[in-house]
Amino acid sequence: MTTTNIPAWPLTDEQKQIIELCRDFAQKEIRPRGREVDEADVVTPVDIFAKAAAVGITDFMIPEEFGGGGMGDVFTQCLVQEELCWGDPGIGNLVCSNGFFSDPIMVLGTEEQKKQWLGPLTGPNAPMTSLATTEPGSGSDAASIVTTAERVDGGYRLSGQKAWISNAGAAQFYVVFAKTDRTQRSGGVSAFLLEKGAEGMTFGEPMKKMGQRAIVCREIFFDNVFVPEENRLGEEGQGFYGLMGTFDISRVVLGAAAVGAARAAYEYALDYAKTRKQFGVPIIEHQAVAFRLADMATRIESARLLVHHAARIIDSGGNARGIAAMAKLTASETAMFVTHAAVQTLGGWGYSREYPVEQWMRDVKLEEIEEGTSDIMKLVISRNLD
8 A cells, every 4th residue: 555645535627737746746856856955955956946936836836816726726736835845845845835925915914915915826937935024032932032123104114034934035025924013922013014125134154954955045134124115014013913824824735745745755655665685575465564653544535534534624714723733743743753663664774865765854844843832833733622
């Protein structure tokens, strides 16, 4: 038995087509470049992003009225994310990163803002984008950010610092979260749209990471940066609401990314176990190895079902706060288990950089941290128990 990205629900012709497109792209364009990008460490593979844009993968989630593919449902995003991250977790997440930028615009933006900021993300020359929330002293507790947005004539002045911002420097467009009311926590957070090159906006050096090196992270510094009032998303104080709404989506989609990476590691370990011989027989015939592979396959299928279930709840308009956290927690910890098990199955070769499983193990560790750590996911789940 091998795991495949086959959901328990019927697929539309469009969904079947984009799965096939992404599967082909992952196999031909992403997987062959995974090790090279990992070794490069702090170099964004902009050429792969451009190739993905040319075939419509970077904008499939953007509504048709703005020039995108019009497949904005979370379930389809999960199907796509799994296939791309099967190719390589970091590159797969990079290719779809514009979806994380567009989500708060879809939640909080006016029609004019959607047209102005989403339209340019479509087509073969789509720019990269970035979402700037995390700060040196504010990670899981997003309401505690200290970057400020002081109201001035015609707009706001942003001052502060962001950290661990994906695509910072490489991105052209940014959604930045800042406090418009420092006397409040979540109620004082607002969201703003900025373009790279704004006066007073600078970037730190690339941050060296354990894995997912295709997405280069930097600090962003705001020194009295002017933002026009029309670039505020929603009303003052709505930023945290918009952020939490997009977290439900992004956590489920990242769960799908983790499933894709786990699937890649499982398939690689399975093939290896069928051909590697010890004590005169393929190692898959040894019960310890066979049972490990059985656990890997079972956990992947279980995680995928939970991710798809959470996606369907969001798409139907239901409250997915708790189930989204369950999906991300389960999928990320499944990916960590499966990649670790793949390394164990390959033994000494699993520890070698000649084989991809050690890289995938490093890559998926991020899924237990980003968009809320496993500890935070358990806190969210506990607070949403019926």
